[in-house]
Amino acid sequence: MVSIPAKQKIVIDSAYSSYYVVKVGGLKGLIPKADISLKTYNYVDPNGDYSYDELTADLQELNAWYPGFTKVETIGKSVDGRNLYAIKLGTGKSEISINGSHHAREHMTTNVIMEMLDQYASAYEKNTKISGFDVRKTLSQTSIYFVPMVNPDGVMLVQKGASSAKNPNQAIKLNNGSKNFKAWKANVRGVDLNRQYPAGWNTISGNKSKPGPDNYKGTKALSEPEAKALYDFTNKHSFKNTVAYHSSGNIIFWHYNQSGTQMARDKAIATKLSKQTGYSLVAPAKGGGGGYKDWYVAAKKRPGFTIEISPYVGNKPVPNSYFSSIMKKNLPVGLILANEK
Template sequence: MGCLRQRLEKRKAMTSEVLYESIEKMCGAYEMIERSELAQSILGRSIPLLRVGNGERKVLYVGAHHGMEWLTSVLLLDFLDELCDAYISKRETVGLLPDFILKSRTLLFVPMLNPDGVDLAIEGSAAGGILAERQMRMNGGSTDFSHWQANARGVDLNHNYAHGFLEYKQIERELGIEGGAPTRYSGECSESEPESAAIANLLRTVMPHAVYTFHTQGEEIYCASMKNERILSMGRTLSALSGYRLCRAEGPAAYGGLTDYAVEELAIPAFTLECGKGKNPLPLSDLILIYANLRRMLFYSTII
């Protein structure tokens, strides 16, 4: 694998700053990447949107809904990196010609939807800005933010979408969650947060052919609908290509997420990929194996 970023920099945890530097280098190396800003986070950090290809059909990849799952941002940049590198060198990869992919598809990447949560999980309270004190309270007074999942105001973005939101409110009460928290608080209303509102709006505007959201961990693919034959067949293909188990999200994870919103409200095929296996947060050293296991699936996910 000829990943430019791996050649150019010593790997380190992907804070928002490291993400921006990596994107800067990639855009310098691959002129076909178009870069814009999807939105800004609660604390004003940029949420980059990258675009490659000119095809009619659009495919969206979203990483790091959850702060401590920043490994998914590295994974998505690695995939984009390998795709662009293969395109430039006209190299067939896992049986696919990158030229074909980028002529027939437009790929959209939001590698880090929750930069505030990621920076909190990696850097701790120092990344909390004006909300640092409040975050410390939400974190039970602990200075250890390594398991932080939510955004800067303690809203779990993947419970903040409109489908299943009201049902989740009931579950939330049963879990004893009454306000901002490191994980599982869904917010005052759906799409209350700039991060979730921006991605939901992107979905409604672009109406992509497929949406893939990346989380850790479990080596599972959550299929929002086990009844829709087309979505199920796509899910089976993804599962066969990765060895990950295809299943329906269960428990609290099944409510208020982006993929359920995409499938149930917008009829867009959408999948949640729980990458890797182990105890969150997965170490960066797991990425080589995760990428190796998912590489074929990532490339084929563009065209199925």
């Protein structure tokens, strides 16, 4: 019997049934496949409905394989007590941030972010390029902070139904008595998290009068722990730009009352993102407010973008069959933004 320390690197000679034949210190032995994690440089399966549990496991695995240039942290808790995760990728002093799944039914944005993270980490480790970008060089200058699932309670309502909530009966009541949560956008207590930020909050149009599946802004800005966590997290950093991923429309929102050189700068970057993705830029207009991007642009005076990743699909999740084409368009987005001054 030979004891092997945890995380010891071993050579796999061959496979035999449910075992690997391994070489350790000149000896051969059998180890159950279930007891070994293999370095594959591909740890995220972004296909299908990507759950909170998968997110938690994948972040831990990525952090374990890439400890030199990743760091996972919990930036807050959801209403139902789920962790709100951020992961830092890179070693650079400059920072940008990318978030997804403010809206529950838009959970494909988490798939996009996690696959982006997975591919960037692999390219950093192997020192390879993505879309012409030197990933290791980029991330040694600018770190990317990903918040892949801002609204985990809401996402799980859409994917698993009321049984995923701590108070299923209350969730069903907020959903007008329906057990079908596919159209749900809000957090578990019926507040739209992208109407929660302190930018024009008092004058948001199209606001619902009570909690429910969508468009209720809450009793005050930042009343919900998920929005407050992302707000506080952003204020702790000095991100030079940010993206909030949403899911329906093939458009990019980039404007919130900027003018002059700030507006010209932001439109130039938005145009680069449009060229990469093929998504149209939304023309500047007054109004809006309450969104993360709106607050970031107004408060930080830096470029912020809301990217809607798919063709308009109505009040439902993006079909999983769209993922591959969406991913191809968006894979370099984080690197484009990391390379901005």
